[in-house]
Amino acid sequence: MTKSTPDPRDPLGFDDLLDQEELAVRDTVRAWCADRVLPHIADWYERGELTEVRELARELGAIGALGMHLEGYGCAGASAVQYGLACLELEAADSGLRSLVSVQGSLAMYAIHRWGSEEHRLRWLPGMAAGEVIGCFGLTEPDHGSDPASMRTRAKRDGSDWVLNGRKMWITNGSVAGVAVVWAQTDEADGGSGVRGFVVPTDTPGFSAPEIKHKASLRASVTSELVLEDVRLPADAALPGVRGLKGPLSCLNQARYGIVWGALGAARSCLEAAREYSISRVQFGRPIGGFQLTQAKLADMSLELNKGLLLALHLGRRMDAGTLRPEQVSYGKLNNVREAIEIARTSRTILGANGISFEYPVMRHAANLESVLTYEGTVEMHQLVIGQLLTGQSAFR
Incomplete structure (x- = not known):
């Protein structure tokens, strides 16, 4: 048993479950987000526009993030876990950025790659992988x-x-x-x-x-x-x-898988902001992180975040093995987005009034997650998918 002090940002040693290539992909996307997105995202969000989207798409293409889990045609051929880690880091910056990449790669490019003709693939995929063409x-x-x-x-x-x-x-x-x-x-x-x-x-x-x-x-x-x-x-x-609907639903399953990871990026960003704030914010003569109720909130949020990461990794390993089923993706999307939005809301309570300021990422993530909660399948739809799996009865109609 190791006696080293656990990292509060990785208390369960999640990184130990990743290989060097997976860590390298994660670190590349994290560094790009820190350089190109985080200094500007609050302003972009407040303005309500992303005029730099074409430039960002080309840069994302340059680091291999667009259609990265697809093979050939200029795509990186990354594993499902590598793609998931990229989604996590992108959404830790902002859900809108992960949506750009997810729609490009898991919806538009995947549809052409999986269901298109060879002429479609040759005409569109190389430019889309490079970020020269947005889909x-x-x-x-x-x-x-x-x-x-x-x-x-x-x-x-x-x-x-x-x-x-x-x-x-x-x-x-x-x-x-x-x-x-x-x-x-x-x-x-x-x-x-x-x-x-x-x-x-x-x-x-x-x-x-x-x-x-x-x-x-x-x-x-x-x-x-x-x-x-x-x-x-x-x-x-x-x-x-x-x-038939097999076509679009197969694409949505790809995108939902990215959300399983991405939502946790937003949750991680909120939790880390709350943790750091609790250490520096002094009330009643001591940091608020020293009070039991604050520690209880932080502990519960860390627990749910890390459980979600383990679930995402499990689903990613199954996707790489070719054994992932759509119902299993519903488990991940339902749980991880639902817990992520609760982490964002609880983090806001720790920051108090500062939680609504764009000086911190929490309210921005919370508002974004309200959309993530219902797109690519609402809570109710994923509950019904799981319910049908458990009972053999369809309750959609």
């Missing part, structure tokens, strides 16, 4: 979020072409994207029923992406509506590898 993923609609099967966006045949009409909502990267992966309903007469995906260059006539303003969360992130008005595409714009 977005059009699934959610104004009236259809948790129930994508009811989407109203339609793709109709017109000769050999496809013509798309519809609207998508809450689309990360939408107004800065060069390519959109859009999911639409098709009819039997149009070459196959059900949902199909389409690779849509955003300069196609009829496509527009007005940016959504006045957000109280994810303010350092580009969020848009997608409007498709008679968007005409050639026949080969359709993703050939999949039909």
